[in-house]
Amino acid sequence: MSDETYLEIAKARRNWKxxxxxxxxxxxxxxxxxxxxxxxxxxxxxTTLLLRYVGRKSGKTIITPLNYGDIGGEVVVVASKGGADHHPAWYLNVKESKKLDFQIATQAYRATWREPRGEERARVWDFMVSVFPPYKNYQASTAREIPLVMMTPIEPIDIFKPVS
Known part of the structure; x- marks a missing residue:
């Protein structure tokens, strides 16, 4: 998928998001x-969660809804951007931070995160494709390796409020 195709999908689903x-x-x-x-x-x-992080350029708090999976107590999100040729902004922002917050349903957590590598990454990727099958096509449509972010909750926090 080209960046242009991603933009078409994003526009069509913008209101939904x-x-x-x-x-x-x-x-x-x-x-x-x-x-x-x-x-x-x-x-x-x-299943979807809310990911809360700070913008690396703006310094503003941002909340993004994402699909997720759970593997052995770690919560996994995929930086697919619909198969676009560039990483999503949320992923670039997360890369600048050691901790972040996520909310699943009515429970929110502060978390650490990591990216799986090698054989583990392959297993996690296959699992996430079973969670959301379009990921397979997204990966096939771009030369970049779509990142996986695995989060480990470290403490419960208050549920998220709208960001002003």
Whole structure:
């Protein structure tokens, strides 16, 4: 997929992403955790989390909804950007930080993170493709290796509030 194709998909789903984030935040996580993404090749019962981090350039707090999987107590997100040729901004921001926060449904955590490598990465990638099948096509459409971010919760925190 080219960056142009990614932009077309992003434009078509922009309202969905904004509405999803607003629903997740306004309900305190009671709604928005499980969404139907079968219209784009995913599952009817797809799990999503909210990732909170600080913008590396703006210094502002940002919250991004993402698909996730759980492997042995680590929460995994995929920096796919729909198979675009460049990494998503959230991933570049996370790379600048040692800790970040995530919320799954009505529970939020401060977390450390890491990127799996080698054989572990291959296993985690295969698992995440089973969580969200379009990842396979996204990887096939770009020369970049799509990053995986594995987060380990270190302490519970208050659920997220909308960012002003």
């Amino acid at each position: 904004t509405e999803h984030l607003e629903l997740y935040l306004s309900s305190g996580g009671a709604e928005g955790h499980i969404v139907d993404v079968s219209d784009i090749g995913g599952h009817k019962l797809n």
